[in-house]
Amino acid sequence: MDIETQRDIPALMARLGADAKRAAASLALADTESKNAALRAAADALRADRAAIKEANALDMAGGAEKGLSRAMLDRLMLDDKRIEAMATGLEQIADLTDPVGAELARWTRPNGLDIARVRVPLGVIGIIYESRPNVTADAGALCLKAGNAAILRGGSESFNSSRAILASLRRGVAAGGLPEAAIQMIPTTDRAAVGAMLTMSDHIDVIVPRGGKGLIERVTAESRIPLFKHLDGICHTYIDRAADPETARAVAFNGKMRRTGICGATETILVDRPVLDSHLPDLLDDLFAAGCEVRGDDAVRALDSRIAEATEADWDTEYLDAIVSVKAVDGVGAAIDHINRHSSRHTDSIVTENDEAATRFLNEIDSAIVMLNASTQFADGGEFGMGAEIGISTGKMHARGPVGVEQLCSFKYMVRGRGHTRP
Numbered sequence: 096m097d098i099e100t101q102r103d104i105p106a107l108m109a110r111l112g113a114d115a116k117r118a119a120a121s122l123a124l125a126d127t128e129s130k131n132a133a134l135r136a137a138a139d140a141l142r143a144d145r146a147a148i149k150e151a152n153a154l155d156m157a158g159g160a161e162k163g164l165s166r167a168m169l170d171r172l173m174l175d176d177k178r179i180e181a182m183a184t185g186l187e188q189i190a191d192l193t194d195p196v197g198a199e200l201a202r203w204t205r206p207n208g209l210d211i212a213r214v215r216v217p218l219g220v221i222g223i224i225y226e227s228r229p230n231v232t233a234d235a236g237a238l239c240l241k242a243g244n245a246a247i248l249r250g251g252s253e254s255f256n257s258s259r260a261i262l263a264s265l266r267r268g269v270a271a272g273g274l275p276e277a278a279i280q281m282i283p284t285t286d287r288a289a290v291g292a293m294l295t296m297s298d299h300i301d302v303i304v305p306r307g308g309k310g311l312i313e314r315v316t317a318e319s320r321i322p323l324f325k326h327l328d329g330i331c332h333t334y335i336d337r338a339a340d341p342e343t344a345r346a347v348a349f350n351g352k353m354r355r356t357g358i359c360g361a362t363e364t365i366l367v368d369r370p371v372l373d374s375h376l377p378d379l380l381d382d383l384f385a386a387g388c389e390v391r392g393d394d395a396v397r398a399l400d401s402r403i404a405e406a407t408e409a410d411w412d413t414e415y416l417d418a419i420v421s422v423k424a425v426d427g428v429g430a431a432i433d434h435i436n437r438h439s440s441r442h443t444d445s446i447v448t449e450n451d452e453a454a455t456r457f458l459n460e461i462d463s464a465i466v467m468l469n470a471s472t473q474f475a476d477g478g479e480f481g482m483g484a485e486i487g488i489s490t491g492k493m494h495a496r497g498p499v500g501v502e503q504l505c506s507f508k509y510m511v512r513g514r515g516h517t518r519p
């Protein structure tokens with residue numbers, strides 16, 4: 096249904112919400128075999144529909160180029176055979192995960208004989224608002240389904256055609272599994288008013304997951320009447336300690352920045368322990384410049400290479416999502432921790448060191464959702480964590496933190512069994 100010119104956004108959203116609520120009630124009771132069959136059928140459909148998905152993506156890529164999207168944003172938007180296969184494989188990996196619904200988390204018996212169990216249950220209806228990465232359509236829809244939740248998806252206007260094509264494949268899988276058609280829905284308009292309506296639907300939606308840039312997160316945080324799983328900027332750091340192996344530091348920092356510059360786990364600031372500036376940084380700088388990366392540094396870093404631009408205070412608080420990195424000299428692990436805890440967005444931060452004491456201090460004192468030792472920040476990903484995929488990286492501290500996978504898309508309830516118990 097083409098509703099681009101439809102004016103009654105509240106009525107449209109109310110219908111989507113009511114359909115999702117009914118689907119969620121059914122999904123909460125769906126057996127594991129049905130959910131897994133739907134996911135595997137959806138993976139097969141993605142592969143079969145590859146040509147149509149790429150055709151739709153070509154429209155989005157052309158539109159993105161016309162809008163002047165950056166190279167990094169176009170990379171986030173682009174779908175090719177490899178990425179479509181990765182989506183399909185991701186769905187199969189989610190199907191292979193243990194079903195979280197109904198898992199008994201704890202059980203005990205009180206002195207009075209009451210038997211109490213804490214059991215995992217779905218959240219209900221999850222609204223996901225995301226921007227230019229169309230693969231989120233598959234990841235989010237599949238994760239919600241596996242966890243027994245209905246999903247209402249609202250992708251960005253840049254990826255509208257791609258997301259609709261992916262959704263068609265997912266819906267075929269849902270039907271093959273015998274699950275409700277409304278298990279995975281997508282808002283069929285790019286009208287921004289639909290987002291505003293979605294954020295007020297507390298009668299229909301249980302959780303909102305915003306996944307995108309700072310502007311989107313700020314708007315959703317300000318307007319939502321529904322609980323959120325959210326992350327703000329992905330201002331991620333790699334700290335090269337004085338006890339770092341030079342080649343390890345070079346490889347980890349370069350990969351953290353340049354593997355994919357437009358993802359939230361990309362390193363945006365590299366911190367270097369002052370005693371190893373001369374020994375550890377020059378080769379890394381050469382790698383970054385050769386790859387087309389702009390480097391902005393403080394005075395100590397700029398003294399090493401005339402190609403380095405001057406960093407401003409704003410750089411330490413900037414998520415570039417592009418081939419730009421800020422580099423700063425610090426005096427030891429304590430100074431690195433202080434800098435990160437002041438400027439980090441609490442997403443992902445990494446230390447490169449062979450010193451156990453420095454590593455332990457960093458891992459314990461950095462207040463981020465993900466802290467790493469001798470590993471690229473680009474591993475901040477649910478799939479890399481063995482979670483099949485993720486719906487996002489939560490930097491909050493309530494309910495879910497870090498990659499949000501199937502277990503994090505569940506709540507729990509207490510089942511209390513008595514034998515005619517009455518309370519004195």
